[in-house]
Amino acid sequence: MTRVIHTGDTHVGYRQYHSPERRQDFLDAFEAVIDDAVDSQSTGNRTGSDDAVDAVIHAGDLFHDRRPDLPDLLGVLSALRRLAAADVPFLAVVGNHEATRGEQWLDLFSDLGLATRLGAEPTVVGDTAFYGLDHVPRSRRDELDYDFAPHDADAAALVGHGLFTPFPHADWDTETVLDEATVDFDAVLLGDNHVADTARVDGTWVTYCGSTERASADERDARGYNLVEFGSDAGGDATVDVRRRSLDTRPFVFVDVELAAGEGVDRVREQVRQHDLTDAVVVVSITGEGDPVTPAAVEEAALSAGALLARVTDHRAVGGDTDATDTDVEFGDPDAAVRERVREMDLSPTARRLDETVRDGALPDSNVRDRVASLVDDAVAEGSLADAADAEDADAEDADAETNAADARNGAPDDQVSMEDFQ
Ligand SMILES: [Mn+2]
Secondary structure, eight states, X not given: OEEEEEEOOOOBTOXXXXXXXXXXXXXXXXXXXXXXXXXXXXXXXXXXXXXXXSEEXXXXXXXXXXXXXXXXXXXXXXXXXXXXXXXXXXXXXXXXTTOOSSSOHHHHHHHTTSOEEOOSSOEEEXXXXXXXXXXXXXXXXXXXXXXOOOOOSSEEEEEEEEOBTTSTTOOBOHHHHHHHOSSOOSEXXXXXSOSOEEEEETTEEEEEOOOSSOSSTTOOSXXXXXXXXXXXXXXXXXXXXXXXXXXXXXXXXXXXXXXXXXXXXXXXXXXHHTSOXXXXXXXXXXXXXXXXXXXXXXXXXXXXTTOSEEEEEETTOTTTTSOHHHHOOOTTOHHHHHHHHHHHTTOOHHHHHHHHXXXXXXXXXXXXXXXXXXXXXXXXXXXXXTTOOSHHHHHHHHHHHHHHHHHXXXXXXXXXXXXXXXX
């Protein structure tokens, strides 16, 4: 039997809401996962049970961007050293956030003997062979041959980073990967979608471990990682068991207030104060009618009740200041008015698709950057971006645009993104 921790989307270095404390939280969450792996060794040895994990599998986006700062790099190195000292291997692939044009950070950790970069050759732990599939932009997936070297282990798992079917926002077909792969996988361990979920595709277990800290306010569920056990049944066939382990992360308090006519900031403050806000990130969302609310007044109330920080989004504000006689805005449906205005602007199809993606309320913030990356990547492939002469250079700029767009959505109090973000 082989037992592994499957984690990913750690996003170390993300200074969410421009908060140094939040940045530390992302590193803390990684350390908590590593601690669990290390602790499982001593618990397993002490009790003689086989609770010990045999490896930590990382499915990409260990770092939030390709240029992590020194404190984050040193923090990760120190955690990996502790893991190595406990004789637990760290096997990983490269995600879209941290990918560089040449050598990856993961290669440095590998050179230091602290990690193994998974790929087309098997890395065998216990009686399971692990393979890797780094994130590949959509426009280059047709070139993939899914050619993996054979193994003689009892079970095999593919570790990948991307938005795969049958999960929401997918643009990468799991059935195709499994059909074309030269190795028969018993499990596919994924990163990229920050929502933990498990499904079966053609008899293969496919699972996302979820992010380990909330990288956007859409990630309301508790954070954690997967504990995956590979075994075999009486007939000798491989079995896969996926379980969730939750992590003790920064408290988030979500306060959704629908104001009635005549209600205002007092009502919002009253709703906010009903929660325990100690050290919490407080995310306030205002809908309905009522009087104008100054976000600063709500934020002050949250901070004085012990919150780490507060973000207030007044969904009634969109289009609220627009001069109705000038643009004929229908206040009942500001989104429709914005759509109308965007149509009039005569943007290119790519710009329009980007705009739709960024404002798509059904698309979680955490997926916006991935979508934007795919769209820009496709535009580059089609040659429809004017100055994308060098596809490699364009890649680098795209990644910055993604981050800016995502930051704008995550961080900007009014959730506005201008098209400058994509240039
Ligand atoms: Mn991610």
